[in-house]
Amino acid sequence: MKTILLTTLLLLSSTFSLQAASIDKFLSGFSAEKITENVYVIHGQNSDPSASNSGFINNPAFVVVETGVVVIDPGSSLDIGDMVLDRIRLITQLPVIAIFNTHEHGDHWLGNQAIVNAYPDIPIYAHPNMINNISEGVGETWFSRLQQLTENAITGTKIIAPTHPVDHGDEISLGQRTFKVHHLGISHTSNDIMIELPEFKTVFLGDNAVIKRVPRLDDGDILGTIAALELMLATTNTYFVPGHGHSGDKAIVELNLEYLRILYDTVKTLYEDDLSDFEMKDLVIEKMDKFVDWYGFDLEIGRSISLVYLQIESADF
Numbered sequence: 229m230k231t232i233l234l235t236t237l238l239l240l241s242s243t244f245s246l247q248a249a250s251i252d253k254f255l256s257g258f259s260a261e262k263i264t265e266n267v268y269v270i271h272g273q274n275s276d277p278s279a280s281n282s283g284f285i286n287n288p289a290f291v292v293v294e295t296g297v298v299v300i301d302p303g304s305s306l307d308i309g310d311m312v313l314d315r316i317r318l319i320t321q322l323p324v325i326a327i328f329n330t331h332e333h334g335d336h337w338l339g340n341q342a343i344v345n346a347y348p349d350i351p352i353y354a355h356p357n358m359i360n361n362i363s364e365g366v367g368e369t370w371f372s373r374l375q376q377l378t379e380n381a382i383t384g385t386k387i388i389a390p391t392h393p394v395d396h397g398d399e400i401s402l403g404q405r406t407f408k409v410h411h412l413g414i415s416h417t418s419n420d421i422m423i424e425l426p427e428f429k430t431v432f433l434g435d436n437a438v439i440k441r442v443p444r445l446d447d448g449d450i451l452g453t454i455a456a457l458e459l460m461l462a463t464t465n466t467y468f469v470p471g472h473g474h475s476g477d478k479a480i481v482e483l484n485l486e487y488l489r490i491l492y493d494t495v496k497t498l499y500e501d502d503l504s505d506f507e508m509k510d511l512v513i514e515k516m517d518k519f520v521d522w523y524g525f526d527l528e529i530g531r532s533i534s535l536v537y538l539q540i541e542s543a544d545f
């Protein structure tokens with residue numbers, strides 16, 4: 229009996245160490261890209277969480293200010309958060325002094341743990357709805373979902389919730405720099421914040437914008453997302469960081485607006501012509517041919533049409 233237990237334990241530990249080695253190897257391929265002076269982004273793999281990418285699909289970022297480093301969305305696991313810290317160390321030895329989480333989706337914030345392990349008392353800023361939803365279990369839901377999708381690549385990751393609520397119009401001063409928070413209500417989720425750094429002409433859009441992949445509409449509101457993006461397009465910033473996909477200029481915002489407006493307008497017109505969501509699918513896809521090569525299009529577009537259809541229908545009553 230003892231031998232069987234020992235063999236099982238040995239097998240399990242060798243499976244874990246093999247898995248840990250492959251996660252390390254995968255993450256070693258990512259470096260921090262300088263977007264503009266003092267602003268860095270580590271662009272994750274632009275796909276869904278899987279065993280082969282260990283769940284690293286978002287864009288962790290950091291901003292070097294006078295007294296330290298501010299981290300935005302440190303990824304989906306302890307390992308990814310540790311990698312973010314390693315990349316920061318290649319740029320500066322200043323301490324991390326704060327974290328921002330853009331919204332409740334676990335691929336963006338479960339990496340908080342790594343930063344907090346190294347800097348236990350730092351504030352983690354997020355929208356109050358995110359803090360509330362985590363207290364009601366959304367962190368556990370995301371942990372389980374990511375464990376399943378990655379075949380347990382985030383084992384050992386603990387849920388570290390944000391500590392400091394921030395809302396629309398708040399301006400947080402960190403190391404002499406301003407972090408301005410934008411939230412217009414429900415957009416990609418009920419709790420997205422977009423973070424504007426006026427001094428660096430940079431906006432972190434969170435998942436209100438994604439590039440070369442279709443946006444997930446399941447937890448949000450398409451008109452709210454359009455309103456949030458219009459607000460950012462009206463600013464004079466130069467650098468825009470999407471939640472997934474590569475950073476760039478304001479074309480990122482324009483392209484997402486185009487995607488969402490074509491989707492919304494076409495579904496609305498066909499809804500008014502009394503077509504069902506199923507009947508309109510091919511007609512909507514025809515209008516969206518510019519986006520058919522975006523990751524997840526074939527798989528998601530039917531569901532996106534249904535979600536928009538439901539939103540239009542409920543607004544109609």
Ligand SMILES: [Zn+2]
Binds near residue numbers: 333
């Ligand atoms: Zn998201």
